[in-house]
Amino acid sequence: MGENIGAVARAMSNFGLSELRLAAPRDGWPNPKASEMAAGAEYIIDAAKVYPDFTAATHDIQLAYATTARERDMEKRVVEPAEAMTEIKSQTASGRKVALVFGPERSGLENDEIGWCDTLITIPTAVENRSLNIAQSAVILGYEWLCQQDGDTIARELPEIAPREEWQGLFSQLESYLDAADYFRVAHKKPVMWQNLQNMLLRSGFSSQEVRTFRGMLRALWERRIGGS
Amino acid sequence: MGENIGAVARAMSNFGLSELRLAAPRDGWPNPKASEMAAGAEYIIDAAKVYPDFTAATHDIQLAYATTARERDMEKRVVEPAEAMTEIKSQTASGRKVALVFGPERSGLENDEIGWCDTLITIPTAVENRSLNIAQSAVILGYEWLCQQDGDTIARELPEIAPREEWQGLFSQLESYLDAADYFRVAHKKPVMWQNLQNMLLRSGFSSQEVRTFRGMLRALWERRIGGS
Numbered sequence: 001m002g003e004n005i006g007a008v009a010r011a012m013s014n015f016g017l018s019e020l021r022l023a024a025p026r027d028g029w030p031n032p033k034a035s036e037m038a039a040g041a042e043y044i045i046d047a048a049k050v051y052p053d054f055t056a057a058t059h060d061i062q063l064a065y066a067t068t069a070r071e072r073d074m075e076k077r078v079v080e081p082a083e084a085m086t087e088i089k090s091q092t093a094s095g096r097k098v099a100l101v102f103g104p105e106r107s108g109l110e111n112d113e114i115g116w117c118d119t120l121i122t123i124p125t126a127v128e129n130r131s132l133n134i135a136q137s138a139v140i141l142g143y144e145w146l147c148q149q150d151g152d153t154i155a156r157e158l159p160e161i162a163p164r165e166e167w168q169g170l171f172s173q174l175e176s177y178l179d180a181a182d183y184f185r186v187a188h189k190k191p192v193m194w195q196n197l198q199n200m201l202l203r204s205g206f207s208s209q210e211v212r213t214f215r216g217m218l219r220a221l222w223e224r225r226i227g228g229s
Numbered sequence: 230m231g232e233n234i235g236a237v238a239r240a241m242s243n244f245g246l247s248e249l250r251l252a253a254p255r256d257g258w259p260n261p262k263a264s265e266m267a268a269g270a271e272y273i274i275d276a277a278k279v280y281p282d283f284t285a286a287t288h289d290i291q292l293a294y295a296t297t298a299r300e301r302d303m304e305k306r307v308v309e310p311a312e313a314m315t316e317i318k319s320q321t322a323s324g325r326k327v328a329l330v331f332g333p334e335r336s337g338l339e340n341d342e343i344g345w346c347d348t349l350i351t352i353p354t355a356v357e358n359r360s361l362n363i364a365q366s367a368v369i370l371g372y373e374w375l376c377q378q379d380g381d382t383i384a385r386e387l388p389e390i391a392p393r394e395e396w397q398g399l400f401s402q403l404e405s406y407l408d409a410a411d412y413f414r415v416a417h418k419k420p421v422m423w424q425n426l427q428n429m430l431l432r433s434g435f436s437s438q439e440v441r442t443f444r445g446m447l448r449a450l451w452e453r454r455i456g457g458s
Contacts, residue, residue, distance in 0.1 A: 011365065016355030040358040082376070124375050126245030129269040136240065136368045143369050146353050147311070159304065183449040196439075197446065204433035207304070210425075217426060220412035221450045 002027055004105050006037025006045065007135035013041035015142030016149065020048040023057040026104070054101075054113050061099040063091055066109055066117035067137050069130065077119045081144040084121045089148045100141060105134050162211045170211050170218075171198055177222045231256055233334050235266025235274065236364035242270035244371030245378065249277040252286040255333070283342050284397060287328055291390040292320055295330040295338055295346035296366050298359070304428055306348045310373040313350045318377045323387040329370060334363050344424045345393070347431060391440045399440050399447075400427055406451045 002025075009020055022029060029050045038045050051057035058064055065084055079087070088098045101117055103109030114120070123132060123140050132140075175194065184190035206214060231254075238249055251258060258279045267274050280286035287293055294313055308316070317327050330346055332338030343349070352361060352369050361369075404423065413419040435443060 010358070013358035014354050014361055014365070016357065018357075039362070040360055043357075081372075123372070124379075125243050126375060128245065128247075128272075129239070129242035131269055132243055133268070135364070136243070139365045139368050140372050143310075143352070143372075146355060159306075177450055178446065181449045181453045183446060193442075197442065200433055200435060200439050200443065204429055206429060210304075210429045213422075213425065214429065217407065217412060218450070220410045221406055221447070224410045 001105060002031035002033025003037045004134045005031065005048075006034040006039075006041075008102065008138040009034065009038045009041040009044040009048070011135065011138035011142040012044055013038075014139070015146040017142060017145060018044055018047070020044050021057045021099075022048055022050045023054040024052055025050065054116065058099055058101075058116065060097055062096045063088075063119075064099040064101050064117040065119045065121050066101040066103075066114055067121045067123070067141065068103075068114065069108060069122075069132060069137075076114070076117070078122055079119060081121060081123055081141055082147070084119065085141070085144040085148040087119075088145070102134055102137065159205065160207045161205045162208045166208055166211045167202065167206075170201070170206075170215050173215055174218055177218060230334060231260035231262030232266045233363045234260065234277075235263040235268075235270075237331065237367040238263065238267045238270040238273040238277070240364065240367035240371040241273055242267075243368070244375040246371060246374060247273055247276070249273050250286045250328075251277055251279045252283040253281060254279065283345065284393070287330075287345065288394040288397075289326055289392045290328045291325045291392055292317075292348075293328045293330050293346040293393075294348050294350050295332075295343050296350045296352070296370065297332075297343065298337060298351075298361065304425070305343070305346070307351055308348060310350060310352055310370055311376070313348070314370070314373040314377040316348075317374070320387065325387060325390065326392070331363055331366065341420075341424065344428055345431075388434065389436045390434050391437045395437055395440045396431065396435075399430070399435075399444055402444055403447055406447060 005020075005022065005025065012018060012020060025031065027033075029048070030045070035042055035045050049057075051059075065079075065088065088100075091098050100121075101109065101113070103113065109117075121141070123137060125132060174197075178184060178194075184193055201214075204210075234249075234251065234254065241247060241249060254260065256262075258277070259274075264271055264274050278286075294317065317329075320327050329350075330338065330342070332342065338346075350370070352366060354361060403426075407413065407423075413422055430443075433439075
């Protein structure tokens with residue numbers, strides 16, 4: 001179906017894959033439905049290569065991974081997507097040509113097509129519903145492919161947190177207000193109450209700007225009491 | 230769109246998630262298009278709960294993860310799907326109620342909805358095509374969720390977090406005080422200022438008791454203005 005071809009092309013472009021091969025597409029080629037579904041991946045549709053059959057489509061391929069839903073009664077290695085993509089990344093980095101093979105939506109791959117592949121990829125699913133369509137499968141494989149490209153972890157920018165002296169300023173201000181408002185009431189309970197309040201606020205990890213914002217808010221609440229009209 | 234709701238339900242059932250909540254669905258509910266797309270997940274569609282708005286839909290939620298495509302100019306933690314699901318698995322194992330939040334396909338989540346969430350999830354994509362639709366995003370998050378179920382998670386004792394409806398009460402109280410104190414001054418600046426204040430406080434992860442403590446503190450600061458001697 002053109003829609004499935006388009007959905008696969010879209011997932012390919014989302015995750016950095018580009019070479020699409022079609023073996024005997026059912027409704028001929030080009031197929032406007034494929035372009036409609038491609039949503040930004042028209043360049044993959046336009047560059048797709050069409051072959052008369054599966055054997056021809058894989059003529060120069062060195063390793064083929066088939067995605068299968070059904071359990072197959074066949075002696076083939078079976079791997080999950082992450083493992084498959086780790087292998088494929090290493091294979092392609094060594095210059096090998098590797099294919100990810102999808103069958104038609106309804107019938108899946110024929111046994112002789114499966115036989116032609118080296119390894120089967122099964123996507124884990126929940127018992128409630130094991131049926132994935134081709135668009136879903138392509139998204140997951142593409143996503144795992146891209147995840148494997150991140151070999152190097154980039155140090156992430158962590159949010160800034162105000163230094164303790166700025167917190168100290170905030171707490172002094174708040175404490176003086178609360179004392180003046182007789183918030184703590186019973187003197188011997190104050191240490192625990194006040195510690196809890198400080199802990200609660202510290203946990204928020206305010207930045208310097210946020211400490212100033214919070215202090216401004218406290219002042220607004222408070223000053224109206226004194227100077228309020 | 231019903232089709233998107235159905236596609237999300239399908240991905241949920243494929244990967245072992247089941248509780249679907251809808252906030253003000255555009256075309257009403259039930260929606261036959263959702264069931265058509267659900268393909269084996271009709272039981273999720275049938276059990277979906279409908280709420281009048283986003284706030285109501287998250288009333289009892291303790292932590293919310295928003296999926297966003299666009300970069301947001303907002304101080305929120307950002308994580309990738311695998312990291313998010315590791316966290317959520319551990320949070321839910323400890324009994325916390327966690328929501329995965331999706332916005333409407335075209336417009337995405339509103340800023341105030343994003344503000345209401347604790348953490349943003351971004352799905353890595355290739356430069357060629359960064360646009361993922363909701364069905365694709367749901368498949369990837371579901372898949373990562375299921376992948377995380379393989380490892381053993383030891384339920385840790387996590388501090389309790391107040392459900393969203395208690396935060397709503399805190400924010401209503403604070404907003405009324407700040408409005409009365411003319412804290413925001415320039416009306417058009419209020420939305421951003423108020424959003425930032427809410428974000429700062431949400432990050433603290435107050436427990437129900439701490440929400441009450443904080444509200445008591447606000448009241449103490451405020452009431453003295455009115456009734457103060």
